[in-house]
Amino acid sequence: MRDTRGQFAEETTDDDILTAMRESEFPAVTARWVADTIGMKRRPVHLRFEDLQLSMT
Numbered sequence: 001m002r003d004t005r006g007q008f009a010e011e012t013t014d015d016d017i018l019t020a021m022r023e024s025e026f027p028a029v030t031a032r033w034v035a036d037t038i039g040m041k042r043r044p045v046h047l048r049f050e051d052l053q054l055s056m057t
Contacts, residue, residue, distance in 0.1 A: 012040055
């Protein structure tokens with residue numbers, strides 16, 4: 001989706017990703033599982049995982 005300036009806008013927040021991970025019945029989840037759960041492609045979820053990990057260090 002693009003914003004009013006024609007730039008791609010994120011529809012899924014980091015909080016959406018983290019919530020999906022926290023609410024999982026599994027002790028660990030993959031980017032594929034999160035992508036399927038929240039309706040994203042795997043690669044963008046994987047990249048967001050990396051960004052989230054860097055922001056926590």
